[in-house]
Amino acid sequence: MEKKLAIVASGGGMKCSYGAGAVVALGKFFEVRPDIFVAGSGGSGGLSFYASEQYDSIQNIWTNLITGKRFINKRRLSKIANVDYLIDDVFKVQDPLNAEAVMNSGIDCRIAVTNAETGKVEHFSPLECDVFELMRASMAMPLVYGKKIPLNGNLYHDSYASSFLGLNLEKAISLGAKKIIAINNSRFGNMDRCIFKV
Numbered sequence: 454m455e456k457k458l459a460i461v462a463s464g465g466g467m468k469c470s471y472g473a474g475a476v477v478a479l480g481k482f483f484e485v486r487p488d489i490f491v492a493g494s495g496g497s498g499g500l501s502f503y504a505s506e507q508y509d510s511i512q513n514i515w516t517n518l519i520t521g522k523r524f525i526n527k528r529r530l531s532k533i534a535n536v537d538y539l540i541d542d543v544f545k546v547q548d549p550l551n552a553e554a555v556m557n558s559g560i561d562c563r564i565a566v567t568n569a570e571t572g573k574v575e576h577f578s579p580l581e582c583d584v585f586e587l588m589r590a591s592m593a594m595p596l597v598y599g600k601k602i603p604l605n606g607n608l609y610h611d612s613y614a615s616s617f618l619g620l621n622l623e624k625a626i627s628l629g630a631k632k633i634i635a636i637n638n639s640r641f642g643n644m645d646r647c648i649f650k651v
Contacts, residue, residue, distance in 0.1 A: 457488040459630035460503075464494020464591075464616025465639030466534070467525060472636040473499040473515040479634070481508040486560070487634070491576065491625045493565035494616040496638055497591045498544065501584060504562055505554035518543050533597035540589045552584045561628055565621055566590045567612035569601045574615045576624050577604065591615065 460479070462472045476499050479485040492500040502511045519525075523538050544550050555562060556579050563576040564587050577587050582604050590602035590609040601608035614620060618637050625633055 456631035457629045458485075458632045458634070459489035459491065459625035459628070460485075460487045460500065460634045460636070461490070461618065461621045461625050461630075462492040462496030462500055462636040463618035463621065463638050464492075464496050464611065465637075466495055466594075467519075469495030469499060469638045470515045472496050472638045473511050475636050476500060476503040477508050477511050479503075480506065485634070489561045489563070489625050489628050489630050491563045491565065491621040491628075492591075493574075493621055494591055494594075494611045496616075496636065497564045497588045498539070501555055501562070501564075501579075501588060502550055504558040504560050505551040506558075507548075507551060507554075510548045510550075513548050514543060518547055532599060534592070534594060536589055536592045536594075536598050539592070540585050544585060544588070550584070552579065555579050555584055563624060563628070564588065564591050565615040565624070566602075566604065566609040567615045569608040569610055572612075572614075574612075574620055575609070576621075581605065 480503055490500045499511055524535050527533055562579055565574055565576050567574055586602060590604055591611055593600055593602050593610040595610055601610050618635060
């Protein structure tokens, strides 16, 4: 039986530029195509563009389009991270994600979000709901964005749990992954405390 390969990424805000560079290398230079990807928070953007094979877009977005104050501005207290700018301007207009290519990629794509009512992490596929709204929900950090995003009749946002690499690894394993490339964008994901059997 073929061993399924997964690429799994944590969140981590602007530290997700590390993961963006990693997936450009995996896709563009090593031609790695996984069976599964699982990502949370900021990691969801890079892996969505990776699934659509838009490697040059990943590089352009993370090195040019989101480095200014339109996206992150500490003086804009009500919305330090302008997720709406990222999704509606960058991902849809300036260097648009090919959402159809993500859905037709053949990769089982899963993006982690936190249910605002239950506090539980859920993983949605772009086949279940709009990929742009799914990424918006996954990046909707309560303290720096201040909105909850509706998906399939419930409200969702980002959280430590949906950004955590460990839970996303567990999801990949539950989907049948036997080989995993893990990208930990954040220093708070202490992998020494995570034990996984594959």
